[in-house]
Amino acid sequence: MIDNAVRDVFLEESKELLDTLDSDIVRLETSPDQDVMNRVFRSVHTLKGGSGIAGYDQVYEFTHGLENLLDLVRKGETQINAAMITLLLRSLDWIRQAVAAADGEECDIAVKEALQRDINACIGEVSAVKAGGTHDEKPRIIVPGKTDAHGNRYYHIRCAFNEDIFLRGIDPLMIMEDLRRLGTFIQRKINKKDVPNFDSLDPEKCYFSWEVVLKTEHTIEKVYEVFLFVHDDNDIVIRDITENYDPDSADARIAEKRIGEILLGKGVITENELNDVLNEQDQKNAKLGDLVVSKGYATEKDVEHALVDQEKIKKKIETGTVRVDTAKLDNLLNLLGEIVIGQSAISRLADDMSEEQSFMLKNALYGMERTTREFQEQLMSIRMIPIGPSFEQFRRFVRDVSHSLNKEIYLEIEGQDTELDKTVIERISDPLKHMIRNAIDHGIESPETRAGAGKPKSGKITLRAYHQEGNVFIEVSDDGGGIDRKEVRAKAEALGLVKHGEEIADAKLLQFLFLPGFSTTSQVGELSGRGVGMDVVKNNIESLRGSVEIETREKIGTTFRVKLPLTLAIIEGMLIRVGKSIFILPMLSIVESIRPRKEDVQTVEKKGELIRVRGEYAPLVRLYEIFGIESEHHNPWESLVVIVESAGVRLGIMIDELVGQQQIVIKSLDTAITNSRSVSGAAILGNGQVALILDVHGLLSEIMS
Amino acid sequence: MRYIAIIDDSPTMRASVMLTLKPFGYNVLQAQHGAEGLDVIQKAIAEGHEIALAICDINMPVLDGIGFINEFRKFDKFTPILVLTTESEQATIQKGKQAGASGWLIKPFKPDELIQSVERLIR
Ligand SMILES: [Mg+2]
Numbered sequence: 001m002i003d004n005a006v007r008d009v010f011l012e013e014s015k016e017l018l019d020t021l022d023s024d025i026v027r028l029e030t031s032p033d034q035d036v037m038n039r040v041f042r043s044v045h046t047l048k049g050g051s052g053i054a055g056y057d058q059v060y061e062f063t064h065g066l067e068n069l070l071d072l073v074r075k076g077e078t079q080i081n082a083a084m085i086t087l088l089l090r091s092l093d094w095i096r097q098a099v100a101a102a103d104g105e106e107c108d109i110a111v112k113e114a115l116q117r118d119i120n121a122c123i124g125e126v127s128a129v130k131a132g133g134t135h136d137e138k139p140r141i142i143v144p145g146k147t148d149a150h151g152n153r154y155y156h157i158r159c160a161f162n163e164d165i166f167l168r169g170i171d172p173l174m175i176m177e178d179l180r181r182l183g184t185f186i187q188r189k190i191n192k193k194d195v196p197n198f199d200s201l202d203p204e205k206c207y208f209s210w211e212v213v214l215k216t217e218h219t220i221e222k223v224y225e226v227f228l229f230v231h232d233d234n235d236i237v238i239r240d241i242t243e244n245y246d247p248d249s250a251d252a253r254i255a256e257k258r259i260g261e262i263l264l265g266k267g268v269i270t271e272n273e274l275n276d277v278l279n280e281q282d283q284k285n286a287k288l289g290d291l292v293v294s295k296g297y298a299t300e301k302d303v304e305h306a307l308v309d310q311e312k313i314k315k316k317i318e319t320g321t322v323r324v325d326t327a328k329l330d331n332l333l334n335l336l337g338e339i340v341i342g343q344s345a346i347s348r349l350a351d352d353m354s355e356e357q358s359f360m361l362k363n364a365l366y367g368m369e370r371t372t373r374e375f376q377e378q379l380m381s382i383r384m385i386p387i388g389p390s391f392e393q394f395r396r397f398v399r400d401v402s403h404s405l406n407k408e409i410y411l412e413i414e415g416q417d418t419e420l421d422k423t424v425i426e427r428i429s430d431p432l433k434h435m436i437r438n439a440i441d442h443g444i445e446s447p448e449t450r451a452g453a454g455k456p457k458s459g460k461i462t463l464r465a466y467h468q469e470g471n472v473f474i475e476v477s478d479d480g481g482g483i484d485r486k487e488v489r490a491k492a493e494a495l496g497l498v499k500h501g502e503e504i505a506d507a508k509l510l511q512f513l514f515l516p517g518f519s520t521t522s523q524v525g526e527l528s529g530r531g532v533g534m535d536v537v538k539n540n541i542e543s544l545r546g547s548v549e550i551e552t553r554e555k556i557g558t559t560f561r562v563k564l565p566l567t568l569a570i571i572e573g574m575l576i577r578v579g580k581s582i583f584i585l586p587m588l589s590i591v592e593s594i595r596p597r598k599e600d601v602q603t604v605e606k607k608g609e610l611i612r613v614r615g616e617y618a619p620l621v622r623l624y625e626i627f628g629i630e631s632e633h634h635n636p637w638e639s640l641v642v643i644v645e646s647a648g649v650r651l652g653i654m655i656d657e658l659v660g661q662q663q664i665v666i667k668s669l670d671t672a673i674t675n676s677r678s679v680s681g682a683a684i685l686g687n688g689q690v691a692l693i694l695d696v697h698g699l700l701s702e703i704m705s
Numbered sequence: 706m707r708y709i710a711i712i713d714d715s716p717t718m719r720a721s722v723m724l725t726l727k728p729f730g731y732n733v734l735q736a737q738h739g740a741e742g743l744d745v746i747q748k749a750i751a752e753g754h755e756i757a758l759a760i761c762d763i764n765m766p767v768l769d770g771i772g773f774i775n776e777f778r779k780f781d782k783f784t785p786i787l788v789l790t791t792e793s794e795q796a797t798i799q800k801g802k803q804a805g806a807s808g809w810l811i812k813p814f815k816p817d818e819l820i821q822s823v824e825r826l827i828r
Binding site for chain 1: 716717727733762764789813814
């Protein structure tokens with residue numbers, strides 16, 4: 001009985017392993033990759049172990065030899081070649097048959113032995129070579145044709161089809177279409193000169209011939225494959241012209257222009273200088289970079305840097321190949337969310353089964369969950385795009401705004417390769433613009449002030465993006481005079497936000513700048529004005545489940561640091577229980593969970609309940625009061641308290657139980673259902689129960705007010 | 706409750722270990738690689754359970770057997786670890802021993818071989 005159960009598991013597992021092996025081995029043929037190679041080895045190794053345990057002795061013995069061969073390949077002692085790939089694939093076929101063969105049924109021993117002979121021969125060959133003996137039959141190593149720097153190959157293809165091609169059921173357009181799918185036609189010519197006059201035209205004959213230049217990453221074999229059925233009796237000529245192919249001159253012209261723009265954007269050359277060089281270039285047909293240097297507008301190093309930047313931008317632009325409506329991606333993600341929910345429902349059902357059944361079911365679910373997770377990662381990666389292009393668009397903006405204010409400012413960009421969710425990028429653009437405008441307007445001093453302070457006349461704004469602990473950080477830094485804390489404090493006191501002489505943390509003081517109507521400069525800038533937009537900026541960022549903080553140093557500058565989630569669709573959440581209700585706290589905002597002592601809880605007038613954690617007091621909230629639900633405990637020292645944090649401020653939340661950590665697919669809530677700021681969305685749990693996702697930031701601002 | 710943990714990337718192996726040990730009254734926890742093994746074990750301990758023995762494979766994705774043993778030994782010096790290995794991995798037995806494994810069993814094994822090894826280590 002045990003044997004049968006193990007066999008069933010092995011049948012499933014081997015099927016999965018063999019499928020992975022199939023595709024991995026095929027991949028090895030075109031691109032030898034050590035990671036793939038290691039995976040192949042591990043799969044065969046696992047297959048061996050499993051077949052041994054499940055009693056497939058023939059398979060066990062066979063995979064043993066296979067493993068030995070792969071071990072040699074893995075260690076680089078022999079190179080994989082076409083013959084070996086074929087041998088491996090045929091071996092997989094045999095294993096598949098042997099596993100599928102019903103009990104007692106003999107698997108094909110003759111085939112197995114022939115394969116084993118070949119495998120042993122391969123192993124023997126390597127050993128012989130290793131022993132220093134020379135071998136006549138060198139393994140054939142596939143050398144695909146050269147590519148350009150981007151992995152592209154260029155083929156000139158002339159197709160003069162036989163007049164009677166239609167009679168063989170072949171449409172030349174279909175072939176051209178197949179060809180186009182391999183890449184892009186960067187040149188295309190249709191030869192129509194053989195088309196007769198209308199009266200002598202035979203509609204069943206083909207009169208056209210084509211001439212194209214195909215840009216593709218595929219090898220020439222792949223191109224030949226397209227013509228497999230027509231190659232013999234049609235006039236098809238394919239030439240690899242990768243080496244002498246000169247990229248389209250228009251492309252080059254655009255690239256040249258971009259270098260000029262990069263130099264301009266970096267403030268290396270002026271607009272007049274650029275125009276001057278562009279004019280000259282039209283006449284002389286020289287490289288823009290050379291002209292700029294020869295005219296003394298820039299150094300060779302500047303041009304070199306610009307070239308590097310350009311390569312980066314180009315890479316980013318070229319990465320996208322398929323345009324997909326993001327709504328479709330969102331849909332897929334939602335559907336996947338349903339699958340995840342279904343899986344956890346099954347997993348919960350498994351908990352109620354007998355231990356043995358539960359074990360087997362969970363075993364089966366593992367494989368499924370792995371696939372789902374991979375699916376989710378792939379899907380998410382489609383949504384992720386580098387922030388570079390979005391940053392680049394601000395170059396022009398900085399230039400225009402600073403000129404209008406008679407300031408000299410150049411924009412530096414760092415971390416343009418940082419990837420984040422497309423939606424986040426789109427929605428962060430406006431707040432960023434506001435912060436940049438603010439930095440130009442109020443952050444950076446006038447050239448005269450700067451000169452007086454011994455700073456370079458032109459100011460610098462840095463846009464920086466980076467990943468840290470599952471978040472994306474975007475910073476807008478200026479090297480201006482910094483924010484005057486005394487001024488902020490005076491304003492805050494005038495508005496009654498803080499009492500005279502009252503101690504206030506620096507971070508908290510600076511957060512006042514995000515309040516509506518709070519402005520530190522007496523003359524509000526014409527363009528924006530600090531205070532006019534900063535509350536909007538903050539709200540926008542918070543609606544992205546992000547936060548913003550300010551770091552400022554007198555005379556040195558100010559940094560606005562925005563913290564954002566990588567994606568808006570999924571969060572890593574902690575399920576918490578209060579009475580019968582389940583809530584979700586984003587993992588990122590959880591600091592710790594504690595069991596407080598009675599003396600750690602205090603009630604302070606006007607501040608409500610406070611809890612002492614590591615020497616500091618944090619407000620304490622009772623979820624059952626906020627949401628009007630039941631709770632098992634009503635004394636904090638009898639229940640569990642989760643400490644959460646948002647923008648440097650901590651908060652204790654009273655709960656009955658920590659249920660567990662889980663990936664949560666967020667369903668946005670209709671504002672009609674709740675317009676509470678304490679809730680950012682909802683999720684459906686495995687058992688169908690709806691759980692509200694708590695917004696720590698919202699909770700904090702709700703209890704503060 | 707006392708548990709035996711089986712950490713192996715092969716579902717066949719996990720099922721076989723579980724189904725072999727079950728009739729002898731052992732409760733089994735499973736994980737498919739070293740990192741998950743650490744996770745599952747630490748969770749079980751946090752919930753007040755006890756780990757009597759960890760059985761682990763060598764060749765696994767994410768965190769392999771040697772890595773698992775190293776990490777496990779950082780917080781538990783005494784619980785025995787039984788390494789599942791194959792005759793082609795002789796060298797790893799030595800590495801496993803150095804990392805703190807308590808014994809090994811060569812795959813494929815017969816049910817009574819497993820029971821014997823387990824009982825030898827748990828006693
Ligand atoms: Mg393994």
